[in-house]
Amino acid sequence: MLAIVCPGQGAQKPGFLTPWRELDGVDQTLASLSEAAGVDLLRHGTESDADTIRDTAVAQPLLVAAGILAAAQLRAEDGLPAADVIAGHSVGEVTAAALTGVLSNEDALRLVAVRSRAMAEAAAAEPTSMAAVVGGTREEVLAKIAEHGLHPANINSAVQVVAAGAAEKIAALGEDAPAKARVIPLQVAGAFHTPYMASAREELARFAPSLSPADPSVPLVSNAGGEVVTSGAAYLDSIVTQVASPVDWEACMATFRDRGVTALIEVAPAGTLTGLAKRELKGIALANLNTPDDLEAARALVREHAGATPSDQEN
CATH class of the missing domain: 3.40.366.10 (Malonyl-Coenzyme A Acyl Carrier Protein, domain 2)
Known part of the structure; x- marks a missing residue:
């Protein structure tokens, strides 16, 4: 197949x-x-x-x-x-x-x-961005994304979720990553999806x-x-x-x-x-x-x- x-x-x-x-x-x-x-x-x-x-x-x-x-x-x-x-x-x-x-x-x-x-x-209407959250547990990652007023835009795998939303909130998530996870900013100018x-x-x-x-x-x-x-x-x-x-x-x-x-x-x-x-x-x-x-x-x-x-x- x-x-x-x-x-x-x-x-x-x-x-x-x-x-x-x-x-x-x-x-x-x-x-x-x-x-x-x-x-x-x-x-x-x-x-x-x-x-x-x-x-x-x-x-x-x-x-x-x-x-x-x-x-x-x-x-x-x-x-x-x-x-x-x-x-x-x-x-x-x-x-x-x-x-x-x-x-x-x-x-x-x-x-x-x-x-x-x-x-x-x-995307041009206001400053927004996206970041990949790699690692951690799904429940903790989604909870942290919601805590920062962001959205889970891409569920890519068991260990990778892409967060999206206001640029300053993406930056804040980077400073407050979920346990055992990394936050990697993506080179996109928009909170897609x-x-x-x-x-x-x-x-x-x-x-x-x-x-x-x-x-x-x-x-x-x-x-x-x-x-x-x-x-x-x-x-x-x-x-x-x-x-x-x-x-x-x-x-x-x-x-x-x-x-x-x-x-x-x-x-x-x-x-x-x-x-x-x-x-x-x-x-x-x-x-x-x-x-x-x-x-x-x-x-x-x-x-x-x-x-x-x-x-x-x-x-």
Whole structure:
């Protein structure tokens, strides 16, 4: 059983799309996706510096385009079986919608363009930020986050929760960390996936009816409690709600475990989600698809694990 996962904001790195340009058709694909997003993805993915691509309105379309591009190259081999389940962390859920056919590539970029601009505008309304709380017990971590008037924006694993809220409260949490935990400030300018994003949610709700979603061709696991989305309409409702609600990636990984996933591939820019899986999903095969050099190993993993049950792997 194979899962393909798509990373969220913060995974981007300067120049990370450069290696893909050696493949035929990549520049044309990026040009088409750039037009849909209203963002020069080729320039930002190859030339722009870290500060430029940290901008929410740039980072999110760039991540979605990168995931679409890498997955398309992965599936370029004739006869390669489909993944058994697909999921994305935060904005990666838009990538996942494209990979499962819920949205066309162009509509995925149109959606993420609206999403990213609306979230950037909401973030600019007042100074807010996020910080990863690593370690401690879940109950004590959540209690400390609430004590400081903050929100648990991302439940990433059993030992990692991302807190979000007013910048001064994030700083105060750093000075008053939960027992046996570290507070690591994140390089984001916004309290994403919290009530601070209410205006972004409203803007997405106005935009969503312009899209024509299809039902997913592959099971799509939602950030909302690890639920498997079975209809395009339900996906749109979920992605609208998601911008102001917590991302529960721990629940997504639990769904992978329950469905018998034996291998996981993270599309570019990869490493964050495979890192979480390495700790939480012991024993599964992992692959990062960051450059064309990674394609052969990733395809081998697809051929071995897609459609196979855990018992098949043992025989």
